[in-house]
Amino acid sequence: MGKLLVLSLCGLILAACGGGESPPVATPIPFGRDESPQLAIMAPEIAELLRNLPWARDGSEETEQLLREIAGAQLPRPNLGQERVPEIVQLIEILGEQHWYRDGLDGDEKFGLTGLFRTYNSLLSGRRNTATGEQEYAFEGEYNFPALYASAIEQKRFAVTKPGTTSLTFIALGEIGDEGKAEEALRHATTYINDIVRLAGTVKSTTILIIIEPNLEICGWAYSAIYATQIRPDCVTPTIVVHELTHLATPDVFETWFEEGTAYWVAQHLAPIDTPLRESAQLRRETTFDTGCCIARDDEYAATVRGAAAFWYDLELIIGAEAVGNAIKAVPGGVGREAIPAIIRFTPADKQAAVRSLITERCREYRQARMLPCTIPAR
Ligand SMILES: [Zn+2]
Numbered sequence: 001m002g003k004l005l006v007l008s009l010c011g012l013i014l015a016a017c018g019g020g021e022s023p024p025v026a027t028p029i030p031f032g033r034d035e036s037p038q039l040a041i042m043a044p045e046i047a048e049l050l051r052n053l054p055w056a057r058d059g060s061e062e063t064e065q066l067l068r069e070i071a072g073a074q075l076p077r078p079n080l081g082q083e084r085v086p087e088i089v090q091l092i093e094i095l096g097e098q099h100w101y102r103d104g105l106d107g108d109e110k111f112g113l114t115g116l117f118r119t120y121n122s123l124l125s126g127r128r129n130t131a132t133g134e135q136e137y138a139f140e141g142e143y144n145f146p147a148l149y150a151s152a153i154e155q156k157r158f159a160v161t162k163p164g165t166t167s168l169t170f171i172a173l174g175e176i177g178d179e180g181k182a183e184e185a186l187r188h189a190t191t192y193i194n195d196i197v198r199l200a201g202t203v204k205s206t207t208i209l210i211i212i213e214p215n216l217e218i219c220g221w222a223y224s225a226i227y228a229t230q231i232r233p234d235c236v237t238p239t240i241v242v243h244e245l246t247h248l249a250t251p252d253v254f255e256t257w258f259e260e261g262t263a264y265w266v267a268q269h270l271a272p273i274d275t276p277l278r279e280s281a282q283l284r285r286e287t288t289f290d291t292g293c294c295i296a297r298d299d300e301y302a303a304t305v306r307g308a309a310a311f312w313y314d315l316e317l318i319i320g321a322e323a324v325g326n327a328i329k330a331v332p333g334g335v336g337r338e339a340i341p342a343i344i345r346f347t348p349a350d351k352q353a354a355v356r357s358l359i360t361e362r363c364r365e366y367r368q369a370r371m372l373p374c375t376i377p378a379r
Contacts (some may be wrong), residue, residue, distance in 0.1 A: 034059075038067035043085040046074050049092045055105040062110040069117035073124075084124070087146040091120075094153050108160040108167075115169035115207040116158050120149050122226070123209075138226050143211070148173040157182055159190045163197040167206065174212035174233075181212045181233040188241035192270055196242060199325035200266050201249040203227065208248060212236070222247035238271030251333040258339060261308020262328055268309065269321060311362050318354050319347050 035057060039047040050056045050070070056063060074088040095101045100109065123145050126137035152158060157172045157179075170189045174182030189210060197203065205227040212233050219235035222228075222244045229244040246263040253259055316324045323346045330342040340359060347355045 036064055036067050038064065038071045042067075042071050043074055043088075045089055046070065046085065046092060049089065049096065055110070062107055062114070066105075066110045066114045066117070069114050069121065073117045073121040090146070091150060091153060094150050098153070098156070100156065111167050111206075112158045112160045112169045115160075116149065116152070116171055119171055119207050119209050120145060138223065138228065139211070143173070145173075148175070148211075151176070151179060152182075155179060155183065157186055159186055161190050161193050163193045164202055168193065168203055169207045170210060171207060172210040172212070175214075178212040178214065178233050181236045182210065185210050185212065185231055185236045185241055188236070188238045188271075189245060192238060192242050193245060195270050196245050196249050196266060199269065199321065199328070200246045200262060201251060201329045203245075203249050205248075208245070210241075220244040224248060224252055239267045242271045243267040250328060251331050253331060253333065253339075257304050257308035257311075258331065260305040261312060264305060264309035265312035265316075265324075268313075269316075307362070311358075314358055314362070315343065315355065318358065319351050323347065 035051060036059070039051055039056075042050075050067070056067065070088065070092070074084045076083050076085065095113075105113070123138060126135045126140075128134070129136050152171060152173055157174075158169055160167055160169050162168070170186055170193075172182040172186035172189070174180075189208070193203075207227060209226070209228040211228065211230045213230040214233055216230055216232040218232075219240050220229060220231040220243065223230075224247065227248055229248065231240060231244060243263045243266070246266040247259065250259065250262050312324055312328075315327075324343075327339065327343040327346040330345065331339045343355065343359070344352070
């Protein structure tokens with residue numbers, strides 16, 4: 001701060017000498033007058049770490065948002081027996097060691113850090129279940145989040161993307177030993193998110209948390225309510241990452257055929273396991289499921305998922321991937337059977353007959369396997 005002031009005074013004096021104007025009168029800014037009000041509500045030891053940084057004084061909305069999240073994350077929760085200040089001091093000290101932080105923060109870095117502190121806060125604060133009145137915590141007791149976030153900051157394992165009109169931050173967490181996998185998952189996520197959103201829907205959150213979890217029984221798990229996913233280290237492949245992220249982008253339909261079928265279809269479409277791509281949907285239907293990595297599910301479940309994904313493949317052959325994606329995106333949350341009207345709506349007139357006969361055929365084929373949306377609306 002002192003250094004900046006001296007430089008600008010020199011500049012002004014030189015200008016004054018050259019132009020022959022009267023020398024400027026320096027008006028020192030009283031301590032704290034030009035700073036964010038957020039600093040006033042932070043613990044002094046945290047505010048001290050931020051107060052004199054140029055980025056924290058620019059008064060922009062991005063800065064205020066970031067400072068607000070830091071202020072929220074450091075608030076002690078005495079009723080929960082949580083004292084946050086030392087943890088936040090540590091996170092900000094680690095930030096202070098990073099070259100990308102020391103050279104100032106651009107808009108994306110501020111947005112990313114805002115998401116980082118927001119998710120940190122919500123994981124540790126939990127939320128009240130309105131039905132039971134109980135405070136609930138995602139992944140309760142499973143992780144040492146202060147340590148995981150410290151390592152994510154140290155290795156800059158967060159990334160800001162813009163898959164639609166708004167920005168989205170991925171934050172990848174992994175214990176020591178899984179950090180490389182977390183980085184890999186982050187890379188796959190940022191590579192594929194634009195296409196996932198194009199095909200499957202929008203992510204209605206500004207953050208997605210990816211946690212590498214070695215003790216998962218299955219390859220991955222998506223938590224739509226909190227926009228988080230756990231992925232087993234040996235399953236960190238483009239296919240699995242795309243699958244789990246598709247769950248977070250598609251409407252919550254609560255029908256296995258729709259949710260899993262769509263996730264498999266999008267993953268196979270964007271990041272196929274079997275290369276080269278099988279040419280016909282029939283072949284894909286028979287061969288492309290990598291269920292080997294996951295716990296054995298019952299046959300009915302497998303048939304439902306396989307059938308649903310194959311249904312999207314077959315539909316893709318008739319109307320193209322974009323139209324399939326538009327149909328998926330048009331399905332309202334909660335009602336899987338609405339998929340059929342959406343499909344019909346996105347089918348051009350000259351393809352209607354083929355699509356209707358595909359639906360009829362598949363409905364007969366999968367009726368036993370809970371793939372139920374078999375009422376085809378009149379044209
Ligand atoms: Zn799934």
